[in-house]
Amino acid sequence: MFERRTITKLVSLLVISLLVISVMGPSPSVHADVGDDELIVEVIPRGDAYAVAARHNLQVLSYLNDNGHRMYLMRNLSSQPIMQVMDQVKRDSDVGQVELNESTTVAEADGPGGRSVGNIDGGCGTGTADQGAITRIRAPDAWSISTGAGVIVAVIDTGIDLSAGLNIVPGYDFIDRDSNPSDVPGGQASGHGTAVASLILSVAPDAQIMPIRAFDQNGYSAAFQLAEAIDYARWHGASVINMSFSFSQEVNLVSNFINYAYGQGITLVAAAGNDGSGQARFPALESEVLSIAAVDSRDIKADFS
Structure with a gap:
């Protein structure tokens, strides 16, 4: 069997x-538009995702529970390059991991x-x-x-x-x-x-x-x-x-x-x-x-x- x-x-x-x-x-x-100017942001338990987004001129698009880790999809609303924004978000005390929403x-x-x-x-x-x-x-x-x-x-x-x-x-x-x-x-x-x-x-x-x-x-x-x-x-x-x-x-x-x-x-x-x-x-x-x-x-x- x-x-x-x-x-x-x-x-x-x-x-x-x-x-x-x-x-x-x-x-x-x-295609340049799919996932373009978007970040995957982990917000730590004490943090507020919408406050993080407001601080960095981001828009919260979606949420995913990654085995207890709070992962948010956020879009860059500023005129700054996405890599520059990502560097700033990484230094936020309410943020854990950050990565680009890579396209495929x-x-x-x-x-x-x-x-x-x-x-x-x-x-x-x-x-x-x-x-x-x-x-x-x-x-x-x-x-x-x-x-x-x-x-x-x-x-x-x-x-x-x-x-x-x-x-x-x-x-x-x-x-x-x-x-x-x-x-x-x-x-x-x-x-x-x-x-x-x-x-x-x-x-x-x-x-x-x-x-x-x-x-x-x-x-x-x-x-x-x-x-x-x-x-x-x-x-x-x-x-x-x-x-x-x-x-x-x-x-x-x-x-x-x-x-x-x-x-x-x-x-x-x-x-x-x-x-x-x-x-x-x-x-x-x-x-x-x-x-x-x-x-x-x-x-x-x-x-x-």
């Missing part, structure tokens, strides 16, 4: 093996004129895996052990087309701040989350998808929203968390919530990176995360991976 954690790891490995073949490609440059993109957010999300499956536009890919990752052999029944895969992405007939459980939208994680059409990355979810179900047909929209329709997000997404997944029954994004450096807040999810027995998978350096990027470089590189149709590591 296989333990549940073994089965979820098996399912996640199969899922990512297929995503490596079918989805990942070079990522575009980060979902893989394949190149849209029209590039390798569009409609073609990530090799051209059929449905987001489902072709039989060749299924055979190459030996999914039929794995199905004798598990088809994903009882496994909930949280897909942190651009949302999902809720009319596509996929096997889903309730999720959340951290872009529009509501309980409707629907994909928004018309953007460079529209349909990406739906395609990824479809690929997952091609490999693990009895798994359930938890759609978490943390990227906008053009494929952009930032660290605070992604930490919130991971936190949501871990408290709402996710067995596996799929993270098709990477950062150029470690982000403390995201790292913390990855650790909490892993400690609850959740399997986390992430793209190794798309810069061709041969080195895993954050969060894939974390020891708690399965780091996934990309291969081409000959099972050779892709140049960009």
